[in-house]
Each structure stands twice: as C-alpha cells, then as structure tokens.
Amino acid sequence: MKRLFESFISWFLISAVLTYALLMLSSCSACVDQDELVRLECIPGQKMVCSLEGEDYPNAIVDPIPTLAGQCSYGTKTCTYDGWSECVGAVGPSEEICDGIDNDCDAIIDETYPEEHQLCGFVEGADYGVGICTPGVMKCDNGSVYCDGHVGPSEEACDGLDNNCNGSVDEGIANTTAIVCYEGPEGTMAVGECRAGVRYCTDGGFDGPCDNQILPTIEVCDNLDNDCDGEVDEGFDTRGVDLVFVLDISGSFDDEIESMIQGIAPLLDDPITSTFRFGLVVVGTASNGEIRPERMHSNMVSNFVPADEFLEILEAARMIPSAGQEPTIDTMLWTMDSTYLFSWAPGSQKVIITMTDEIAQTILGTTCPQIAMMASERHYELFVFALQAHHNSFLACVDNNQDRLYTPAVNSETVFQQIKQIFNDLCIGR
Secondary structure (H helix, E strand, O other), X not given: OXXXXXXXXXXXXXXXXXXXXXXXXXXXXXXXXOOOOOOOOOOOOOEEEEOOOOOEEOOOOOXXXXXXXXXXXXXXXXXXXXXXXXXXXXXXXXOOOOOOOOOOOOOOOOOOOOOOOOEEXXXXXXXXXXXXXXXXXXXXXXXXXXXXXXXXXOOOOOOOOOOOOOOOOOOOHHHHOEEEEOOOOOOOOOOOOOEOEEEEOEOOEOOOOOEOOEOOOOOOOOOOOOOOOOOOOOOOOOOOEEEEEEEEOOHHHHHHHHHHHHHHHHHOOOHHHOOEEEEEEEEOOEOOOOOOOHHHHEEEEEEEEOHHHHHHHHHHHOOOOOOOEOOHHHHHHHHHOOOOOOOOOOOOEEEEEEEOOOOOOOOOOOOHHHHHHHHHHXXXXXXXXXXXXXXXXXXXXXXXXXXXXXXOOOOHHHHHHHHHHHHHHOOOOO
C-alpha cells in the first residue's frame, strides 16, 4: 500500500513538470512571433530640468529648479513608461513692455516699451505749437505708462501767455478782468470821498496804475470829507478868511459901486467877519487906448487889513480916478499869482469877489478855464458880481458854478444880503 502511494506522488510531480514545460514552450513560441522587447529610456517617475527652447539638463538639481533672469524660468519633464513628458512650467523671453517685469530676460526692467517716444495728450481742436500748447511724451514709471509734459489749452489768464493757444496773448482780459486796488493809508478806503480803483491786465500782469481810485487830499471847504478821516470841513471853523474885493471903478458902474459900498459896510461890523481880513484891488484905471504896463490897468489899493480899517479904504476908493479898460480876468490872475503882493495868511481861506458891469475881459489872453484851474490848484474861492447878460462870460472863471455868479444891484440891502450869503457859505462858523 505504501509503495502504491509513493508511485502516485511520483507520477503527479512528473505530470506537473511536463505541463509547465509545455506551457513555457507555448509561451516562447508566441514571443518569437511578436516584436522584440524594448528597453525603457528612463525610470518611470524620474524628473529632469528642461527649457522652453528644448534643451534638457539631466544633471541639474530638480528641487529646487534653477532660476533665470526676469520672467524666464526652467520647466521639468517627468518620465513615464512611454518616455519623457513635455517640458512643463518653462517660460521664455518676450517683447519688453512697461509692466515692471523683465520680459526679455536681460536682467533690466522696462528698459524699452512699445509706447516709448510716442507723443500724447492731444486735445481735439487745439493748435499745438501755438501758445503754451505742447504735446507730451509717453514714459514708463513703476510698471505703468503715462503722458509726461503735456500742456493743453486753458482759459485765458493775465500772465503774458497765450493760454488758449489761439495765437493771441491775454486777449479780452483787459476789458473783462480787473482787480480792486487802493493805495491810500489803511482805514481810509470807502471813508469820505476815498474810493478804491481797479487795475486791468497789462503786459502780462496787474502791475499797471490803479485807475479811478480816490485818495485822501488836503481838506478844503466844500462840504466833503476830502482827507477821508470821517469829518467834513474840519478845521475851517477856527481859521481866518482873507478876502480881496476887485471893484470896477469905471464911470459906468458908479451907482452899483455906491450900493456895493453901502451893502458891504454893515457886514464889517457883523460878528461873522471877526476873523476876516480885507484887501482891495480896483480895475478900470486906464483909459481906452492908453499904453501902460499890463498890470497897471488895475491897482492894488490895499493889502489885508481888519474890517474896521477896510471901511475907510472903501470910502476913499470913491475918489480914485477911473477910465474905460477893465481886464477883470487878468486882475484875478494877478491877485492869485503874487503879481499883487497880498500877504495871504497860511491856512486862511482865500476869497476873491469881483464886481463889474462889463463882460469878462483880458489884455494878456488869459482864459477863464485857466483862472478856474489856478483857483482850484491854489485853493482860492472865486465869486463874481456881473450884469445878468454877462454871466456866461464869467461862468468858466468860477468853474461853471452858477451859484457863484451874482447880479449887482443899486439897492444896498440887496447887496448886503448877497454878500452875507457868500460869507455864510464860506467854511467858517459851521
């Protein structure tokens, strides 16, 4: 029995070996029929450094991957059973642009860019190259392009430039734009007569004169605040008055002269004339056709004297010989220009009252506007008694002020009231 079992085992092993051998022979037969086995070029899973240009660096360290300049970088290839993969992650150079990156991988950032040297900033309708208008140039800074140096048209200003680029400088500014100006002392603007003026654009700036400003002046008797201190005609209530009567003593005026003397006499005792001094000039002392020095056609009879003395001088004036020439305009001139040496007191109010029955006359060619200008400049107050028909000939002498023209009367009371009105209108006792 034992021998039989051992025989079965032996037979089974021999059968198994034969079966395996047959299978192997069958397999080898198939191998002979197919392609030959191919050796793998890399170990699957292995990695290798590569570049975008197709270069491989099998000996380079993969982790970390070597770096390149700028945006350029190496990639990696990975080994599979099918061989090496494509190069993944490699970045190559590109055209340099303004983006804060070294695009062309030359280790310089934004050294050039497509917009470089391009003109920019143009405004439609503007004439560049005229006035201030200038195109800009594209520049790169911190990775961004911008327009540098562009100057476009703007509203015209007073600066000596053609701001709106139309070929004209400061056009229209002088008539439309001005600044308020005032050159007087602080605190006087808009006080009394003082007023601000304006400066217009001239020569590219507001440096011209202050037009139409009114500055403080010496206070005069005109019911105005000339020195702009808030007070009107201050100081005139205590100052004296120096008054010259210019009397036409020609024969045709005898009746009016008599009434004039009688009308003036009561005023000389009036308190209103307590600060007055009086002088006398007579006109009409030369005969028609008589040749004598011009200023001798009238005479300075008396320098300034107090009122009580002046009455005696007036009475004596009746006895002065008279003639026909009456250059009243010249007599006003000689009374003001020191031809007649009146001792005008400093600070006094200077008044000249001319009384005649003739039109305004001159032998020097002096005009009434010249007389009015001298009176204004030297602060004389002029009044004229003349026939109504002759008022117009004297009007310009009194600066075209009708209130300073009176008509002489033969009634002494009328004369008294007329002259008293003049005294009341002077800057005294206000």
